[in-house]
Amino acid sequence: MTPSALLLALTLAQSPPPPDAVLEYSASVVEEGAPDPASFEFTAFTAGQTVYLGVDEANLRASAAADASVVRTLMLGTPVKVVKAGERAKVGEYVNTWYQVSVVDAKGAAPVTGWVFGNTLTPFRFEADLDGDGEMEVATVVMSNEFKARVRVLEPGVKPPRRVSSVDVAVASTAYGEGRGGPVTVKLVPAKQAGVPLLQLDSAPERCGDFVTSYVSYTGANGKPGVLGKAKVALELGGLMDPPNESTFEVSFRPAEKRALVVRTNVEEEEEGKPQKVTEREVYQWKDGVFAQAKPVAKP
Numbered sequence: 001m002t003p004s005a006l007l008l009a010l011t012l013a014q015s016p017p018p019p020d021a022v023l024e025y026s027a028s029v030v031e032e033g034a035p036d037p038a039s040f041e042f043t044a045f046t047a048g049q050t051v052y053l054g055v056d057e058a059n060l061r062a063s064a065a066a067d068a069s070v071v072r073t074l075m076l077g078t079p080v081k082v083v084k085a086g087e088r089a090k091v092g093e094y095v096n097t098w099y100q101v102s103v104v105d106a107k108g109a110a111p112v113t114g115w116v117f118g119n120t121l122t123p124f125r126f127e128a129d130l131d132g133d134g135e136m137e138v139a140t141v142v143m144s145n146e147f148k149a150r151v152r153v154l155e156p157g158v159k160p161p162r163r164v165s166s167v168d169v170a171v172a173s174t175a176y177g178e179g180r181g182g183p184v185t186v187k188l189v190p191a192k193q194a195g196v197p198l199l200q201l202d203s204a205p206e207r208c209g210d211f212v213t214s215y216v217s218y219t220g221a222n223g224k225p226g227v228l229g230k231a232k233v234a235l236e237l238g239g240l241m242d243p244p245n246e247s248t249f250e251v252s253f254r255p256a257e258k259r260a261l262v263v264r265t266n267v268e269e270e271e272e273g274k275p276q277k278v279t280e281r282e283v284y285q286w287k288d289g290v291f292a293q294a295k296p297v298a299k300p
Contacts (some may be wrong), residue, residue, distance in 0.1 A: 017186070021123040025143030026174045026181035027095075035180060040095040042143075045082045045121060051101075053078040054122035054142035054152065056164045060114035064098035066091050071114040076154045076164060077125055077138040078103065083113060093145040094119040119143065124186045130197045131220035131229045139199060139218070144168055147181030149201055153218045157226040165218065167231040171203035172210040172238075189215070195258035195286060198234060209242035213251070219289040232289040235260060244269040258286035259294075 025042045027035035045051055053074045061068040064086040074080070086098035096118035102111040124141040130153060131137065137153050144150040148168040155163050171182045182205045189198040196217060204211035214236045220229035240247040246267040253260050262282040267275050284291035 016188070017123045017125070022183050022185055023122060023124060023141060023143060023149070024181070024183040025119075025147060026179055026183075027147070028179050037090050037095045041174075042096055042118065043123075044085065044097065045099060045118070045123075047082055047084050049082045049123075050079055051082065051121045051123055052125040052140060053080065053116075053120055054124070054140040055120045056152065056161075058116055058120040060101070060103065060112070060116055062114060064089075064100070064115045066117070068115065072103065072112055074103065074116070076140055076152055077127075079125075080116070080121070081111075086115065089117075091117050091119075119145075126186075126188045126199065128188060128190075128197050130218040131223070132191075132196075133220050133223045133225040133227070135225050137218060137229075141184070141186050141199075141201070143181065143184075147171070149184045149186075149203070149214075151199060151201070151216045151231055153229070153231045155220075155226075155228045158228050163228055165228055165231040167216060167233055169201050169214045169216060169233060170212055170236070171201075172205050172212045174205045189253075192255060194253040194260070195255035209240050211239050211241070213237050213239075213249075215291070217289045230289065234286075234289060235284060235291040237262065244275050260284040260286075260291045 023043050028039035029035050053076055057073055057075050059070045060072045060074055062071055080101040080103050083100040083102055088097050098115050098117055100115050102113045104111050122140050122142045126139045127136050129136055135157055137155055139153045141149055141151050149171050150166055150168050152164050152166040171184050173179045174182045182203050184201050184203045187200050189200050191197045199216040201214045215234045216231060217234040218229050218231050221227040237249050239249055248265050250263045264280045266278045270276050283294045285294045
């Protein structure tokens, strides 16, 4: 597919993900080794739902099988509509569900129907000028086989195969030391709010007190269009809600200065049973795609 045709195809889906969209991929681990396939939990998509291809490319197959004939190859960001869910299966290192989906052709032709495995699909797709080169990039988020959130950014003007940059982001586990993976929600933080466009990933499982917030950046070659940039974890913060012990944080940005201010609050139970509250402030300065913690200025 030519870059212009790819751009046309990707413009079929401009709406942001619904506010309640969550992507989860997790499994229980009783002993060391591979998780039990029966313990896997993952996001289920429903008939009529529009989702997106979240991997570099995947084959649309004639039936729900990894060796079925290929109907078409789909590119990252392609919107598809779920027709129905198939059977739960294990394909490679993934456990998920096969889905029959329909793909609307960019030229308005009749939809093409086939099957894709659930690990390639996502409710999260964003289109924005992430690197300031004047061109719109496409970003998606799926879960990796290592139970992390994998952010991919596609540079449509670059010819394949080197037009996607990716980075993995840690998610909070669903159980203390007994699980891998967890849920994640994603939103786009605009440049007017943070100084640079960022993807914000939040992971806060209901069954566990740990939570993680990460920000992902995508920086190019000094704003030069048509050049693949690099996706990076710009800032990662972790917290805990396990009363009486708590560790929380609040993030605010100074867009003009390209700085992030983090206020951490730690509450711990003292020996007398009374909680002790400590608040700390941290300043992070933007440089080369990440927010690096600034050293405090020594007082005279």
